[in-house]
Each structure stands twice: as structure tokens, then as C-alpha cells.
Amino acid sequence: MDYWVFVESLYNTSLSLFFFVLMSLMYYIGVKGYRAKNSYGGISSILCGICFLIYGYYNSVIGFFSYPFMGFMVWWIGIILIVNLIFTTIIRRDIKKMRIEIKNGNKESVNIREKSVLRRYIRRMTVEDPYREEIPFKMEVIRKSFHLSGFLLVIAYYGIAYLVNDALKIMLQPGEPVYLFLWGNKSPYPYEFGDFQAVDELIMFALVATLAFVIVSDIIRIVWGPEYSIFNFLTKSMLRNKEKNAAGPQIYIITGFIFSYMLYMAKIIPDVRVFFAGILIACLSDASAALIGRRFGKHKVILRNKDVKSIEGFIAGVVVAYIIGLVLVGPVYAIIGALIFFLTDYLPSVTADNILNPIVIPIGIQLVVILLGLPIGWF
DSSP: OOHHHHHHHHHHHHHHHHHHHHHHHHHHHHHHHHHTTOHHHHHHHHHHHHHHHHHHHHHHHTOSSOTTHHHHHHHHHHHHHHHHHHHHHHHHHHHHHHHHHHHHTOHHHHHHHTTSHHHHHHHHHHTSOOEESSOOHHHHHHHHGGGGHHHHHHHIIIIIHHHHHHHHHHHOOBTBHHHHHHTOSSSOOSOOTTOHHHHHHHHHHHHHHHHHHHHHHHHHHHHHOGGGOHHHHHHTOOEEGGGTTSOOHHHHHHHHHHHHHHHHHTTSSOOHHHHHHHHHIIIIIHHHHHHHHHHHOOSEEEOTTSOEEEHHHHHHHHHHHHHHHHHHHOHHHHHHHHHHHHHHHHSOOSSOHHHHHHHHHHHHHHHHHHHHOOOSSOO
């Protein structure tokens, strides 16, 4: 076997193995959460694990990326692991120092050091309980801002990805020493300038890269403690009780994005507008319903699973869902998207809607497209 063919196979196998390891860890976390009486988080984590099993199998058989993109991803995952290891080492060192200072009774030293951002973060994560039944509205806004990632995908797909591909085409010229060392000279960079297929692959690359960044940190949070999570440190987020012994909402929504985009790349969802309608409805409608409900919701609705929501929040979410669908897939399919969002948001579920909506809404719209045969969009 040619050496560089072996390297390509090794990169692809490593990426598949990454997904299979995530599957095992999510299953472990899901069982742990379920046994801790967090059935919502436990089942949602297990569902993520099932998705990762599918991703690993898909990458083994078909492949998410062409060469050398899967190599880029493996190197990125390695960097993420190293960064998280460094962060956890720093946190462990500071926790040990804080305990020694408190034990020695050096209050002046403790007060001075407590002024540092890292020390304040450690105290908030260890001395106080970082998990809340309900978080402040300001923190809710910060958490929901992650849902804007759907907009970023649209912008990337219709503009930035082309620029990234052209930049890589210029920088990664076969024959350059770095390229030869890492990727070999078995093949040139696979895409030409302005190649549309590169856009599809770069979007998937961005999704998987984001998943790798957030999930490594979240697994560390669950297994070692929230103070060791670099994602918590960067976002200054407060955690809900549903996230104790379970994955966080950012994991669910990115997992759902990847699943639906995988269906698009496999041509099961052939029109990218259906994908974007689904994920934007999942992102923006959910955020609108939560924020409007928290700020202006006066007419409360108690669901069968004991969650409390508001009529105002439901109306805001459904209206936003219809507007997004109207713009992207036309008035008929917009109704379907808004209806699916309402059902998944209203009906009690043991699974997080952050993972259900990005998967169920695009699939539901696509099924209706097949059944009705009407054109997608306005024409």
C-alpha cells in the first residue's frame, strides 16, 4: 500500500473512532444521568450517542470529508484535547493553591488572589452551586445567543465558505514543504477556485469542528466537574438542573445540525433550503419562545411534564417559525415547519427539543414535499 494512501486511511479511521468514542461516552453519561433521576438529560444524551454511532458508521462507509479535510479535522481534534488538558491542569493547580491558602489562614493572600477572573470562576463553580432550576434573564439571553449559529451557517454557506476554499487553494499548494510533510504529494488540493462542492464540505467541517470544541469541554464538565470546563469559563454560563449529569443544550443542537446536514449531503434532503428552514426554525423560534415567554409571558401553561411555559412564548415561537419558513420554503411548507415546532415545543417530551427540532423539522418538511409535490419556495 502506498504510504500516503495509508495516511489517508489512518486519518479517516481516526475520525470514525472519535465518533465511536463519543458514542460510548454519551451512553455512559446518559445512563449516569438517568440513574441520578435526570431522565430528560439521560435520554437526550443517549440519543446523542445514537447519532454519533450513525456518524461514525457514515464516515467509515461514505466519509464526511475528502482528503485532506479529514486530516485537518483530526489535527483540530488533537489541538482541542491539548487545550482542554492544559486548562484542566491550570484549574487543578489553582484549586490546590486555594486550599493550601485557606488551610494556612492567609486571608490577605486569599483576598488578593480572589480578584483574578480565574479564581472568581473557580469559587463560583465549586463553593456555590452552579446548577439552577431557573437562571436569570440576562444569562438566558447569553445561552440563547448560541442559537444564532444558524444564521452564521447561512452566511457561511452563501459567502464565506467560497472565500475559505479559495484561500486554502492558494495556501495549500502541493509541493509546499508543510503540505508535503502533513498530507504528502499523492494528490493536489481537491477543489478549484469557486468550487461549489467545497462549500458543502466546508460547512460540514465547521459543524464537526464546533461539535469537537464544545463536547470535549462538556464531557470534562460532567465527568470531572463544571470548574474544569473551558466552555463554561468562556461563556460564563449558569447551568440548569437538567444539565447535571447530562450533556448541555449546545451539544444537542450541534448534533441535530450535523444529522440534518448529513441527510442533505446524502441527497435524502436534496434542497438546502429545507435544511436551512429546519435549523433556523429550531434555533430562532426556540430562542424567541423562551425569551418572549420569560419577559412578557403572563398567561402560564403547565405541561404534563411539569414544565411551565406561556401562551405569549408559544405565539412568538410559532410566528417566527412561520416567517422563516415563508421566506425559505414558501407559504405551504412554512405551515408544516411552524406546526412541527409547535408540537415539539408544546407536547411533553423526555428528550430535549434542541436535538429534536433540527432533525424532525427538516425531515417533516421534506416528507410533505414528497407527498404534495409542490415546488419549494415561491415559484
